[in-house]
Amino acid sequence: MPGLGLILRGSTSSIVTLLVGLFVFLSIRDQIVVFSNDGLSGVSARTLPYLITSAIILLSLLKIVSNAIGNLKGETDSLEDGPKEATSYLRVLLAFSAIALWIIILPYLGYEISTMMLVASVMIIIGNCRWWQIVTLSLILSIPVKHLLANVFRVYLPSGSVFG
Amino acid sequence: MLENILYAISVVFLWQNIVLILLGTAIGMVFGALPGLTVTLAVTLVLPFTFDLSPESGIVLLTGVYCAGTYAGSISAILINTPGTPSSVATAWDGFPLTRKGRSFEALSVALHASVLGGLISAVALIFFAPMLAKAALAFGPTERFALTFFGLTIISRVSGNSLTKGLISALFGLLIATVGVDPIMGVPRFSFNTFYLYGGVGMIEVFIGIFAVAEIFNQIGKRAVAGVLSKDDSRRKIIRWNAIVPHYWTVIKSSVIGIVIGVIPGTGGSIASFIAYDEAKRSSKEPDNFGKGSLEGIAASESANNGVTAATLIPTLTLGIPGNTVAAIFLGALLIHGLTPGPQLFENQGGLMYTIMISFILANVAMYIQGRFALKSFDKIINIPPGILLPIILTMCLIGAYTISNSLNSVIVALVFGCVGYAMIKFEYPTAPMVIAIILGGMVEESMRQSLILSDGSAMIFLTRPIPLVFFILTVFVTFFPVVIQQWRKWRKTAVTRNLKSFRENSKDSE
Numbered sequence: 001m002p003g004l005g006l007i008l009r010g011s012t013s014s015i016v017t018l019l020v021g022l023f024v025f026l027s028i029r030d031q032i033v034v035f036s037n038d039g040l041s042g043v044s045a046r047t048l049p050y051l052i053t054s055a056i057i058l059l060s061l062l063k064i065v066s067n068a069i070g071n072l073k074g075e076t077d078s079l080e081d082g083p084k085e086a087t088s089y090l091r092v093l094l095a096f097s098a099i100a101l102w103i104i105i106l107p108y109l110g111y112e113i114s115t116m117m118l119v120a121s122v123m124i125i126i127g128n129c130r131w132w133q134i135v136t137l138s139l140i141l142s143i144p145v146k147h148l149l150a151n152v153f154r155v156y157l158p159s160g161s162v163f164g
Numbered sequence: 165m166l167e168n169i170l171y172a173i174s175v176v177f178l179w180q181n182i183v184l185i186l187l188g189t190a191i192g193m194v195f196g197a198l199p200g201l202t203v204t205l206a207v208t209l210v211l212p213f214t215f216d217l218s219p220e221s222g223i224v225l226l227t228g229v230y231c232a233g234t235y236a237g238s239i240s241a242i243l244i245n246t247p248g249t250p251s252s253v254a255t256a257w258d259g260f261p262l263t264r265k266g267r268s269f270e271a272l273s274v275a276l277h278a279s280v281l282g283g284l285i286s287a288v289a290l291i292f293f294a295p296m297l298a299k300a301a302l303a304f305g306p307t308e309r310f311a312l313t314f315f316g317l318t319i320i321s322r323v324s325g326n327s328l329t330k331g332l333i334s335a336l337f338g339l340l341i342a343t344v345g346v347d348p349i350m351g352v353p354r355f356s357f358n359t360f361y362l363y364g365g366v367g368m369i370e371v372f373i374g375i376f377a378v379a380e381i382f383n384q385i386g387k388r389a390v391a392g393v394l395s396k397d398d399s400r401r402k403i404i405r406w407n408a409i410v411p412h413y414w415t416v417i418k419s420s421v422i423g424i425v426i427g428v429i430p431g432t433g434g435s436i437a438s439f440i441a442y443d444e445a446k447r448s449s450k451e452p453d454n455f456g457k458g459s460l461e462g463i464a465a466s467e468s469a470n471n472g473v474t475a476a477t478l479i480p481t482l483t484l485g486i487p488g489n490t491v492a493a494i495f496l497g498a499l500l501i502h503g504l505t506p507g508p509q510l511f512e513n514q515g516g517l518m519y520t521i522m523i524s525f526i527l528a529n530v531a532m533y534i535q536g537r538f539a540l541k542s543f544d545k546i547i548n549i550p551p552g553i554l555l556p557i558i559l560t561m562c563l564i565g566a567y568t569i570s571n572s573l574n575s576v577i578v579a580l581v582f583g584c585v586g587y588a589m590i591k592f593e594y595p596t597a598p599m600v601i602a603i604i605l606g607g608m609v610e611e612s613m614r615q616s617l618i619l620s621d622g623s624a625m626i627f628l629t630r631p632i633p634l635v636f637f638i639l640t641v642f643v644t645f646f647p648v649v650i651q652q653w654r655k656w657r658k659t660a661v662t663r664n665l666k667s668f669r670e671n672s673k674d675s676e
Contacts, residue, residue, distance in 0.1 A: 013592035017333050024340065024355075032347075032354045043614050043622075045347040045354060049340065056336045063329050092386040092587070099378075099580055102563065103573055115560060122556045126385055129552045137553060141560045154209060155568045 007068045014063040021056035028053070094125045110160025115142040165515075169291070172519035176527050181224045184217075185524065188228020189531045193539065195229070196236025196248045198565060202369065203233030203249060205568075207494045219502040219517060224524045226498060230491050231528040234434065234474050235279035235536070238467055239543050242271045244558050246377035250368055251434030251470035253600050254442040254462065256376060261458035270408065272543060274460045275467045276536040277409035278416050280529050282468030285420040286427065286475035287525035294479045294522075304429045306615035307626055311633035312429065313608045315640045316436045319443040320598040327593075334589070335598035341366050342606025349614045361574040370566050370575045371603055374582025375589075375596050377562045381555055382587040412464040415445045419465040423472020428479050434470035435604045441469030447643070456597075475525045482506050482518060 008015070032046045102118040116138040123129045123137065149155040175181065188210065195206035206229050214222030237249030242259030255275060262271040304312075317335075324331020344355045345365025356362040409416060419441035426437040445465035446455040455462045481492040483506070499506055504514060549557070566579040589596055620626035627633050 013588075013594065017337075020337075027355075031357070033352050035350065035352070043617055045350050045352050048610050049343050049354065052336050052340045052343070056333060056340070059329055059333050059336070063333070066329075087386040087591075089386060092382045095382060095385045096580075096584065099559070099563070099583075103576055103580065106573060118563075119556045119560060122385075122559060123552060126552045126555060128550070133553060137556060141557065145560070145564070149564070149568075155564075156571075157564065157567065 007071050008064070009067075009071050011064045011067045014060045014067065018057060018060035018064065021053050021060060025050070025053035025057065091125055095122060098122055098125065106158055106160075108160055108162050110163055111146050111157035112142040113160070115145075165519075168515040168519040169523070171516040172523040175220050175516070175520050176224060176523045181221055181524075182527070182531075184221055184225040185228040185527050185531050186535070188225045189232035189528060189535055192229040192232030192234075193236040193239075193532070193535060196233035197239040197543070198248065198561065202569075203230060203237075204491055204494070206233050207491050211494060211498060214498060215501065219499070219504060220520045222498055222502065223495070223517075223521050224527075226495060227521065227524040228528045228531060230495075231283055231471070231474055231525065232532045232535070234471055235276070235283070235467070235532055237470075238275040238279065238463070239272065242275060242463070243268060243543065244377060245380050246558075246562065247372055249434070249470075250372070250604055251438050251473070252466070253372065253435065253597075253604070254438045254466035257442075257456050257597060258459045258462035258466075261456070262460070262463075265458055267458065269540070270460060271458075271463055272540050273408045274412070274463050276533065276540060277406060278412070278419075278464040278467040279471040280533045280536075281409065281416050282420040282423055282471035283474055283529035283532070284526060285417070285468075286424050286472045287522060287529065289424045290475040290479060290525060291519070291522045294483055303632065306612040306619065307630055308632045308636075309429065310609060310612035310616050311627065311636035311640075312426075313436060313605050313612060315636045315643075316439050316605050317601065317609065318640050318644050319439050320601055321644060324595050324598055330594045331598045334594050334596065335602040338599035338602025339606040339609075341371070341599075342603050343610070348607065348611040349618070359574075361570075361572070365607070366578060366603075367569055367575055368603060369569050370578040371582045372600065373562045373566050374579040374584075375586035375600065377558060378579055378583025379586025379590055379596075381559050381562075382583060383590050384551060384555060386587075408460075409464060412461050415449075415461050415464050416468040418448075419445065419469040420472035423469040424476040426469075427473035427476030434473040436608075437469040437473050438466040439601055439605075441465045443643070471529075475522070478521065482510060482521070 028046055028049050032049065034044050034046055098118055098121045102114050105117075106114045119138040119141050120134050123134045146157050149157060176185075191210060192203065192206055196203055207226055210225060210229050214225055217225065234249060234251065237247055237252035238255045238259065239248065241247040241252040241256035243263055245256050245260040245263075247253045247256050259268075259271045259275065262268060320331060320335045321328065324334075342365075344362055346353055346363055353363055419437075422441040422444065423434070423437040426440065427434075442455075442462055442465045445461055446452050449455065449459070449461055451459065451461075477492045478495060481496050496506060504510060504517070510518060562579065563576055566575045567573065569575045586596060588594075589599075616626050617624070627637065
């Protein structure tokens with residue numbers, strides 16, 4: 001008898017969509033308030049979300065079951081458990097963190113400083129960049145871009161509460 | 165009519181109006197090409213400058229911005245996989261794969277030619293068929309709109325790639341995202357999680373920036389060999405020629421007509437037109453397998469359709485006073501500011517001005533072509549920048565673009581979240597196209613469906629008892645199941661031929 005891990009192999013994404021679908025389905029009652037006259041067209045504000053999430057749950061289950069049957073028969077369908085090409089998830093995580101940090105510090109340090117930090121860090125994460133390229137690009141994408149947007153397009157980026 | 169047309173030509177070709185149209189197309193091109201800066205924003209920013217101009221000059225300037233902005237969405241869609249406008253989403257499906265193959269210049273060239281032709285055909289339709297088409301558009305109520313948008317959703321089955329189940333799950337999540345925000349009928353918030361920002365729903369542009377651009381940046385950063393992400397393309401040797409579009413002339417004409425017909429219907433717009441035209445081009449193509457992998461025909465279809473919408477959108481605006489989309493609403497505002505009330509009388513009282521608008525659409529497309537010819541080579545050089553420098557530039561542009569949509573970091577957070585979602589979709593091979601289509605059309609489908617059901621006291625028969633919706637539903641069934649039936653029939657025929665051949669061989673062996 002094959003183990004559960006083997007049966008569910010290649011179903012990671014379907015399990016995630018199933019769990020998200022279930023979570024949203026269960027949260028509909030809290031998230032959408034229905035008034036007594038809401039169903040005047042026979043369709044209330046909750047109807048479509050219920051239909052959509054039910055379909056997500058059913059399709060995810062279908063995918064898991066068909067994958068499991070395939071696994072039991074020895075037909076490995078999926079690429080899911082092992083990406084084809086070498087991927088550095090650490091780099092992706094670092095890039096994500098750099099953007100998240102940019103979002104956090106932008107209101108305090110302003111566009112120029114936070115963007116200089118973001119551009120420099122992303123270029124370091126990517127690699128193959130010389131120090132003068134990092135400095136030049138960080139400067140170009142921060143100060144001139146802010147002034148260009150403000151003066152030409154009338155789009156104003158934050159100056160930062162720390163610097164007034 | 166001829167008198168009005170001659171008057172319009174004399175006005176549009178005044179040197180100051182030519183300068184204004186060139187300026188307008190340049191502004192529109194910059195706004196359209198930069199993700200986050202929309203055509204609507206460009207037209208809104210330019211509007212105050214038209215107050216001091218004559219109504220004719222003001223409209224000429226706005227027309228230039230509108231036409232070029234709609235076209236320029238294709239530039240970022242092709243080069244960096246980030247559609248500048250929602251109607252350029254279908255362009256990215258084939259444009260970016262071509263860029264990766266080092267054929268970005270061809271893609272940009274076809275997009276420019278198809279856009280110009282689509283815009284010109286639309287302008288001609290505006291001149292000759294405006295009053296007639298406006299009457300036809302009046303027949304489109306919520307039921308007809310529902311049938312049309314539902315028909316637009318059928319494309320999902322054909323852009324789902326290898327797994328239809330994954331495509332459907334992706335589309336369902338798109339529909340779910342489209343339900344976020346205030347309910348269109350009852351006004352109750354849905355999935356707002358007590359966040360004021362989500363009352364307005366999840367912004368489409370933020371989602372596009374996340375799913376297409378941020379996800380692709382993560383993908384490229386994640387790959388160990390970051391260098392040489394995009395194939396080099398030597399644009400210096402290439403010349404833009406009209407013959408780039410010649411093989412696709414029938415697709416362009418067909419898609420432009422689709423764009424005009426859809427553009428006339430208020431509340432629809434370039435996105436639906438480009439999806440339906442793309443789908444039709446794929447269905448009738450000799451090489452349907454190339455679609456989504458880098459088909460020039462796909463780009464031609466999408467671009468001619470979304471530019472075909474531009475002038476057509478103004479038909480209900482000018483003749484009935486019903487704006488077809490947000491840009492048309494701003495045009496309507498511009499006319500009102502200049503003391504002109506749109507409606508059937510406008511053609512009688514201000515015939516000269518009406519034809520000035522129409523002729524300015526033709527001139528705007530010509531100006532767009534001239535500027536596009538000069539600008540394309542510069543745009544094309546973008547992909548020759550090393551990825552280590554290009555990726556931070558694109559990332560910064562995307563973050564600024566997301567921020568400028570609402571002048572708040574919430575939009576940037578949405579873009580980042582959808583960047584992660586898009587990256588996961590790339591890794592698990594979920595198609596993003598169905599999700600994007602569902603996000604764009606989901607709101608319209610729900611709203612028109614519920615309005616129709618209110619009209620019929622909850623009876624679904626309303627969708628089958630009216631002629632236009634019935635035609636669309638028959639088309640939906642036909643377009644969805646016909647390819648499956650054909651495929652099964654071919655499979656069956658192939659099996660039958662193989663079986664017959666086998667039995668013939670066996671019989672021949674026996675007789676020997």
